[in-house]
Amino acid sequence: MRDWLAESHMVWFVLDVVNAIDRARLPRSPMSAAVPAGRPYHPDQMLALLIYAYANGVRSSRQIQRLCSSDVAYRVICADRRPDHATIARFRADHQEAFKQVFVDILRLCAGGRAWRVWGRWPSTAPRSRPTPP
Numbered sequence: 001m002r003d004w005l006a007e008s009h010m011v012w013f014v015l016d017v018v019n020a021i022d023r024a025r026l027p028r029s030p031m032s033a034a035v036p037a038g039r040p041y042h043p044d045q046m047l048a049l050l051i052y053a054y055a056n057g058v059r060s061s062r063q064i065q066r067l068c069s070s071d072v073a074y075r076v077i078c079a080d081r082r083p084d085h086a087t088i089a090r091f092r093a094d095h096q097e098a099f100k101q102v103f104v105d106i107l108r109l110c111a112g113g114r115a116w117r118v119w120g121r122w123p124s125t126a127p128r129s130r131p132t133p134p
Helices: 008-020 044-053 061-072 072-077 085-094 096-111 114-119
Strands: none
Touching: 008 096, 044 061, 044 072, 044 085, 044 096, 061 072, 061 085, 061 114, 085 096, 085 114
């Protein structure tokens, strides 16, 4: 999967940031109860999926589900699996308070320059929802 996207793509940054933050507020075991059939999704995977989606201006669970099938970056995060919209929405609802704090932690990490130390550079791929400066 590393061959699917450039090394500087924002998805790699998001995955590294998720590994760098304190995720103790989230469950550590896969979400087997949230998956009707098949292998469960790991909380870190779901967290990275939502962070990447939010960074790209995508909030709808159904839209995120569609992107997990059609967008390479989303497919990388999900290891080429496709969580359904109910699983995504349930994860977000079940961990809403923890999710808010994780976002604060990410903002602190980036504002404090620690993101640079985690990744060694800023991602060169800007989120699609923001215009590229001239």
